[in-house]
Amino acid sequence: MADSLLFNPRTYDPAHFDPETRRLLRATVDWFEDRGKRRLIEDYRSRAWLADFLAFAAKERLFATFLTPSSAGELDDQRWDTARIAALNEIFGFYGLDYWYAWQVTILGLGPVWQSDNAAARARAAQLLSQGEVFAFGLSEKTHGADIYSTDMLLTPDAEGGFRATGSKYYIGNGNAAGLVSVFGRRTDIEGPDGYVFFAADSRHPAYRLVKNVVDSSKYVSEFRLDDYPVGPDDVLHTGRAAFDAALNTVNVGKFNLCTASIGICEHAMYEAVSHAHQRILYGRPVTAFPHVRRELADAYVRLVGMKLFSDRAVDYFRSASPEDRRYLLFNPMTKMKVTTEGEKVIDLMWDVIAAKGFEKDTYFAQAAVEIRGLPKLEGTVHVNLALILKFMRNHLLNPAEFAAVPIRLDAADDTFLFEQGPARGLGSVRFHDWRPAYDAYAGVPNVARFREQADALCEFVATAAPDEEQSRDLDLLLAVGQLFALVVHGQLILEQARLTDLDEDVLDELFAVLVRDFSAFAVELHGKDSATADQQRWALGAVRRPVVDEARSGRVWQRVEALSGAYEMAP
16 A cells, blocks of 8 residues: 655655646656656666757746736736645656756746836746746846845946946856846945845847856756846836845745755655565575564654655645745744755665665766755855854744644645735744744654653753853854754644644654664754853753663564555656
8 A cells, every 4th residue: 555645756646736736746746757767767877958858848838827926917817826836846856856856946036026026027027937947036146145234236227228237147057048048136326225126138139148057957057147137127026125125035035946846856765775675585584573673764754754844734824824924934944954854864774775776877866965965055154144143043842822723724825925025024023833832742752742741841941051151152053053953843843734634643643762772862963063052062962862762662663664665666
């Protein structure tokens, strides 16, 4: 029997979506399956541009349907629906991150457009999408990275009331083919934030010079240069502080996609890894007969389930966000930082089992092991997102507020607030619902209860032994604290989703055994930090816990993992 918790192309039927969404998701799966594994791997190895994939997407109006808000679209099925976008992320990740990347940077490129009041630019974007074009997000620069305060893309006013743009951008996906590139720059005649400008450029314009692909990949991560590029009123998307906010709010929308891409990569790799390990005989026994192998594969499995549960629940908060409910601003960097680093752990655990097999050129695993590394490093590093998460820690742990319960959000609705987020500030004032009831609901699950002890201990730490003013300048120490806090939030949304989906408690217990070990490891890491005080060191060692061991439970979870052997293999 197929595992209902993991995506399997053989059994995939997204019945929870409307008919057109179901058709497009299934058509995408079928397109990849019909091409087969040999072509998938060869295109990856040869760094082939994704022309046939983009032709399929254009024919099916895939991007146009999923990425056009209803206010800008002409068809009933067009909307910006985070739930179905997440489903497509997972499918693209499952077959290859190159495909996901072309889609992801299209999402980023559209962000400043859909946030803009420029009707001409919005209409142009909708038309380009309907023609199957891709988009790009021109923010990063070679010298400054994503430090948008220091942009060297300069716009000089011209005699026609527009500008002439000159400068270069770096790490810009789809820069070779984008029908529209949203470019961030600053005016030469206005100092400070009032001089920022977001404008639309065309990669086919003579004043747009494509320099190179900066990576050795099918992903075209470009360096491009604008030389005296004409920017007219219809090209200007945002000016002043609104341009700055559009940049950050676009990343808020786009970074969420990394979690479900990571999930898809891990799922495909898991089918290969478990099948290989279970079918290989070593010293007269299947490799999966060895206790350490079972533990590693079971840990990988429950970590992957946790990634899915957290990400699915985070969708609900994204879709329910409003000016009064900005909880998504915590759950978003959590998906970016925590879920993607969990993905690395999942791959590493499986790779330790299959060893040399993970290098073989005819496996999906070989590319998964490479591509999973990129996701924690895109749209802000792990450290950047951990520092962002820390801004919410005190309010989340110690200062809850009342909110109406957020339901599962699979309705066919437009997530309009994502393009109306407003000023990108005030994070320290964001409030959250009480995290404890999610844990209370599973107080009878031994390792949830054990982890709850650690979560309560963290509250005590924040209240009585939090870093002082001097320590607050020690980012190395703060990041260790951030990892502990992230685990509590991770567990909370997992438990909320477990309740909503009636998750098997054996799986949940086994997953929280892993989280107990993780919390203990980060506590020990905090203990060893140079600037940790004596009180903090004592607290850290006092927060270490041993998971509750239950061999029968572990055996039942192992049976679920073992059943993945042969459950899916991509056709040649």
